[in-house]
Amino acid sequence: MSKQDQEFSWQEVPKTQRNHFWKTLSVMLGFTFFSASMLAGGTLGVSLTFMEFIGIVLAGNLVLGIYTGALAHIAAKTGLSTHLLAKYAFGAKGSYLPSFLLGFTQVGWFGVGVAMFAIPVAKAMDWNVYLLIILFGLAMTASAIFGMK
Known part of the structure; x- marks a missing residue:
């Protein structure tokens, strides 16, 4: 591996260099506990009934989970970055x-x-x-x- 590409920008990340589930989960949870997400949730929370709020949260997270889960599965199998996946796709x-x-x-x-x-x-x-x-x-x-x- 060259000094210039320690982040594997232009190649597959070798299996020995990939981050494991718990390390990645901690970063992904950081995305969830983000001030903009909390503001959006708070705005929804006071604008809807409790059951409407739960329904919207579950539906939104289901769609997001399917989308990001598919991306995560592909990335985990291939070891490729988003940019390289886009390059191979488009x-x-x-x-x-x-x-x-x-x-x-x-x-x-x-x-x-x-x-x-x-x-x-x-x-x-x-x-x-x-x-x-x-x-x-x-x-x-x-x-x-x-x-x-």
């Missing part, structure tokens, strides 16, 4: 659109995540919101750079 040029959309949405979620943390903390603690955005943006970036080791 071709080299055709993979640009799904890769761009994924990258674009992640930049958006980054901004939403930092803002949904920084703004309430800044208001509650009377701190500078811009400083919090910079600090927590750097912390999120560091976790992305260093990843799961």
